[in-house]
Amino acid sequence: MSVAEKIEYINRRLPETTKLLAISKFHPSSLIQEAYDAGQRLFGESREQELSQKQAELPKDIEWHFIGHLQTNKVKYIAPYVSMIHSVDSVRLLEEINKQAQKCGRVIDCLLELHVAQEETKFGFSFDDVRQLYAEDLLSKYPNVHVRGLMGMASHTDNDLQVRREFASIAAFFAEMQQKYDATVDTLSMGMTNDWKIAVEEGSTMVRIGSYIFGDRVY
Numbered sequence: 001m002s003v004a005e006k007i008e009y010i011n012r013r014l015p016e017t018t019k020l021l022a023i024s025k026f027h028p029s030s031l032i033q034e035a036y037d038a039g040q041r042l043f044g045e046s047r048e049q050e051l052s053q054k055q056a057e058l059p060k061d062i063e064w065h066f067i068g069h070l071q072t073n074k075v076k077y078i079a080p081y082v083s084m085i086h087s088v089d090s091v092r093l094l095e096e097i098n099k100q101a102q103k104c105g106r107v108i109d110c111l112l113e114l115h116v117a118q119e120e121t122k123f124g125f126s127f128d129d130v131r132q133l134y135a136e137d138l139l140s141k142y143p144n145v146h147v148r149g150l151m152g153m154a155s156h157t158d159n160d161l162q163v164r165r166e167f168a169s170i171a172a173f174f175a176e177m178q179q180k181y182d183a184t185v186d187t188l189s190m191g192m193t194n195d196w197k198i199a200v201e202e203g204s205t206m207v208r209i210g211s212y213i214f215g216d217r218v219y
Contacts, residue, residue, distance in 0.1 A: 002034075003031060003034045003035050003038060003213055003214065004034065004035070004037070004038035006212060006213045007020070007022070007035060007038050007039070007040050007213060008038070010196075010207075010209060010212075010213070013197075013200075014200060014207070015200065017205055018200055018204060018205050018206065018207060019042060019205065019206045019207075020040070020042065020206075020207060020209060021042045021043070021044045021065055021067075021189070021206055021207065021208045021209070022035050022040050022042065022043050022044065022209065022210070022213055022214075023043075023044040023045075023067065023192075023208050023209060023210030023211075023213075023214075024043045024044065024045060024054070024210065024214065025044070025045050025046045025047065025050065025067075025068070025210065026050075027210075027214045027215075029054055029057055029058055031214050032054065032058055032062075033058065033059075035213065035214075036058070036059055036062065041061065041062060041063055042062075042063045042065060042083075043062055043063070043064060043065065044064075044065040044066070044067040044086070044208055044210070045064060045065070045066060045067065045068070046066070046067050046068025046069075047068060048066075048070075048074040048077050048078055051064060051066065051078060051082075052077055052078070055081055063083035063084070064078075064081065064082055064083055065082070065083055065084045065085075065086055066078055066082050066084070066085045066086065066087065067086045067087055067151075067208060068087060069087055069089070069123055070085060070087055070088075070093060072092060072093055072096040075093070075096045075097055075099075075100045076100045076103075079097070079100035079101055079103070079104050079106065079108065080104045080106070082108065083109065084108075084109040084110065084111065084148065084187075085097060085108060085109070085110045085111070086110075086111045086113065086151040086189050086208075087111075087113045087123070087151065088110045088111060088112050088113055088145075088147075089112075089113040089115075089123040089124045089125065090123075090125075091133075091138065094110070094139075094142050094145055095141075095142065097110060097142070097144075097145050098141075098142035098143070098144045098145045099144075101144035101145065102144045106144065107143070107144050107145070107146050108144065108145060108146065109146050109148045109187075110145050110146065110147055110148065111147070111148060111149050111150055111151040111187060111189055112124075112125055112130055112133075112147060112149075112150055112151070113125065113150075113151045113152070114126070114127070114130070114150055114151070114152040114170055114173070116152055116153075116154070116166050116169060116170060117153050117154055117155040117156070117166065124152075127173050130150075130173070130177070131181075134177075134180070134181040134182070147182070147185065148185060148186060148187040149174060149177070149185040149186060149187035149188050149189070149205075150170060150173070150174050150177070150185075150187075150188055150189070150190075151189040151190065152166070152167070152170040152188075152189070152190045153190070153192070154166040154167055154190070154195055154198075154199075160195075160198060163195050163198055164198050164201075164202060167190055167191070167195075167198060167199050167202035167203075167204070168202050170188070170190055170202075171188060171190075171202045171203035171204075174188045174203070186205065187205055187206055188203060188204055188205045188206070189204070189205070189206040189207075189208060190202075190204045190206075190207075191204045191207040191208065191209075192207070192208050192209060192210070193209050193210060193211050193212040196208075196209055
């Protein structure tokens with residue numbers, strides 16, 4: 001199947017409430033252009049330098065999402081144009097995004113990254129960390145950051161029941177967030193190439209799919 005056919009295949013299977021974020025990291029601009037020509041507009045990258053290069057050479061109506069671990073010293077490079085940062089995993093990073101967004105005269109959409117997976121390498125807030133952010137009204141200190149919701153990853157495992165449990169726990173917390181803290185949050189980013197169908201069944205509003213669309217990454 002071509003890139004266009006794969007995008008069409010996924011979109012046919014997604015509910016209207018769920019968007020496809022095509023993960024283009026480590027893939028050439030020519031493949032991204034192919035996906036763009038098929039109607040795809042949301043793309044995700046995980047390295048600032050690669051993202052900046054692609055942003056400069058590809059169509060300007062692309063919505064670039066940053067999905068990787070973001071170092072505070074890299075925020076200034078993507079702040080002028082990034083559409084959404086999925087991987088906000090600390091108060092320190094929130095502070096820096098707010099500072100750089102302010103310099104650009106922008107409000108940047110962000111997702112709070114939750115750590116629920118069973119791997120130590122994963123970054124993110126715990127549920128209680130996020131509750132504390134709202135209970136102490138800490139987000140009001142960052143007027144140039146707009147928290148749109150949550151991003152989460154399930155454990156890297158063949159155990160579909162465990163993956164489903166983890167996605168269900170994130171979705172339940174997202175519902176708590178809407179009911180108790182902020183009724184305007186609308187984005188629940190979870191699900192990748194290997195588990196997006198489970199994520200959609202558990203309530204994901206944005207799936208992050210890369211290798212299925214573009215093939216194996218060229219590092």
